[in-house]
Amino acid sequence: MTDPKNQTNTDTTAELPPVDDYASATEALREKLTDAQTPGYQAEFDPEEAERAGAFVEDALSEEDAADSNADLVDVLGEEQPGFLDDEGPSAEIPTFITRTNARERFGMEPGETVPEAIARHNAKEG
Numbered sequence: 001m002t003d004p005k006n007q008t009n010t011d012t013t014a015e016l017p018p019v020d021d022y023a024s025a026t027e028a029l030r031e032k033l034t035d036a037q038t039p040g041y042q043a044e045f046d047p048e049e050a051e052r053a054g055a056f057v058e059d060a061l062s063e064e065d066a067a068d069s070n071a072d073l074v075d076v077l078g079e080e081q082p083g084f085l086d087d088e089g090p091s092a093e094i095p096t097f098i099t100r101t102n103a104r105e106r107f108g109m110e111p112g113e114t115v116p117e118a119i120a121r122h123n124a125k126e127g
Contacts, residue, residue: 029053032053085103
């Protein structure tokens with residue numbers, strides 16, 4: 001529509017370029033992920049954004065894969081496996097009462113000494 005006095009176009013329905021909702025959402029998600037890496041800042045994600053960011057992707061090991069991964073310890077440690085220390089030394093059995101005592105405290109392990117050496121020395125003193 002034109003104004004008869006000014007002969008100018010007053011039509012306010014000018015055509016805007018189409019909005020790409022997916023691109024806008026992707027950019028907003030990218031900004032939130034960047035903000036989330038700022039220490040102390042808590043970025044909020046709606047469920048759809050969280051899913052797009054991979055928050056609900058199940059990537060845990062299966063029980064079988066977890067059990068198979070224990071074989072790597074044999075390669076690193078040789079025949080020795082992690083265990084609990086009891087009065088006789090390392091044990092594979094889980095004790096009924098677990099403390100945070102380490103070999104240094106329990107057997108007086110000295111620098112450069114292995115746990116079996118410390119146990120043997122401790123038992124020789126006790127025995």
